[in-house]
Amino acid sequence: MTGPLTGLRVLDIATIIAGPSAAALLGDYGATVVKAELPGSGDGARDFPPHKNGKPLWWKVTNRGKRLITLDLRKPEGAALLLKMLPQFDVLIENFRPGTLDRWGLDKAALWAAQPSLVILRATGFGQTGPYRNRPGFARVFEAMGGLTHLTGEAEGEPMHAGYPVADNVGGLFGAVGVLAALWRRARDPNAPGEEIDLSLTEATLKLLEFLPIEHDQLGAVRQRSGNANQYSAPAAVYRTGDGHWVSLAGSTNALFAANCRAIGRADLIADPRFANNSARVAHAAELNGVFAQWCGRHPLSAVLAAFEASGGTIAPIYGIDQIEADPHLRARQAICDVPDADFGRVRMANVVPRFAGAPCEIRHSGGALGQDNADFYRRELALDPEHIERLQTAGVI
Structure with missing residues (x-):
């Protein structure tokens, strides 16, 4: 034990x-x-x-x-x-x-x-x-x-x-x-x-769901659905890559916004006053998500991930269980392990x-x-x- x-x-x-x-x-x-x-x-x-x-x-x-x-x-x-x-x-x-x-x-x-x-x-x-x-x-x-x-x-x-x-x-x-x-x-x-x-x-x-009651109490707001668009951070959504894969972008801080902009070759966005802080970026979320969606759509998954890793950005591939099993980091961590089983000898969970x-x-x-x-x-x-x-x-x- x-x-x-x-x-x-x-x-x-x-x-x-x-x-x-x-x-x-x-x-x-x-x-x-x-x-x-x-x-x-x-x-x-x-x-x-x-x-x-x-x-x-x-x-x-x-x-x-x-x-x-x-x-x-x-x-x-x-x-x-x-x-x-x-x-x-x-x-x-x-x-x-x-x-x-x-x-x-x-x-x-x-x-x-x-x-x-x-x-x-x-x-x-x-x-x-x-x-x-x-x-x-x-x-x-x-x-x-x-x-x-x-x-x-x-x-x-x-x-x-x-x-x-x-x-x-x-x-x-x-x-x-x-x-x-x-x-x-x-x-x-x-x-x-x-x-x-x-x-x-x-x-x-x-x-x-954490903050929904206080939002309703203090602001009278009833939060609604927004699909894959993030309601409290921007840019943040799900984008399709040029070779048909899906990725998810996150990052609410100024530093991460800057890293994400550099990843797609748009350092000019960093100094734009419309995107000066997270609240401002949320107000212009549709525009920002459009920029990142277009860029991802022009590049294969491998290039998207490489660009964001090089810049220190925050994007991730959307995995199915087969990709989770194959991911080198999760394999190194043994996030999925073999467990003894009376029927099949061993199973993974x-x-x-x-x-x-x-x-x-x-x-x-x-x-x-x-x-x-x-x-x-x-x-x-x-x-x-x-x-x-x-x-x-x-x-x-x-």
Whole structure:
């Protein structure tokens, strides 16, 4: 076991992406994570494409490094087993609708009676309170109601979602940060009571957008879509090169503007009073983006990148995953790494972020089969004999 969270124990009873993603992050940093799924059907994320030979590939990433057991919390004996195992854990992660665990006899009083210092992360679409608390939620719901979708797309076009459930993983990040904050309190005071963390995934998406509320509050503005044109920096947009590739330009400071101008042979723009600072450049964004778009359109990608590298400018090729895999810098950093896998020998996935020099982390293995660790977990950690385990399996408790 490696990583700064070595010794921390996490019980993941959440499903799909956000909660399990938070648990996986803690596991990346060294925590022991045990994931409990419903017997028979398991987590619904097992059905998410893509699959290879019937094996879910996305599942292998979101549930990497976890020990996998089955447990039906709806059954009284399953709830009793959860309470019996809780003293071995520091963190419980769940994403049931508010009140669901309470109905199964697993309210926070019962959880804290079993483990008084337990940190409980509750991840839901809208939080534990409020009129929407019982609504179901998926990433597209959080992105739509959290403001992200409204900002995405062309100015005159329809709002757009990204081709990936961004809000789920944003929520997972906030969930992991919340757990670590609660653990810091306990580290300072070992006698601190347990903590309940109310994670609204819609609010997590809103927090990602940072300055929208203050802009509306102070200026009465409702920020709109602008396609690939940057609304707070110029020139900054996506341009097509002469050989059909795409690049993205950034740079809000005067120094970077000057470097970008030199890259395209337009040092004359640097001294133009219309472009004296970032605010002025944003006011003339269309003109500036037109200049840079025309220049990029006359040159192949290799020449564009070389010119900006020589001048210290800030442009980047827009990569697909095949180009990410081939990039020499990302390869040198092992940004994508090989991970042991029971089905395919090894699979590749994004490495641990960030890196810890003193307590290096590793992804121990990919997400595996439903209930693969049942026998070992229930026998070794709960001291159940084989006959008892078999009876629980027959009864559908595990």
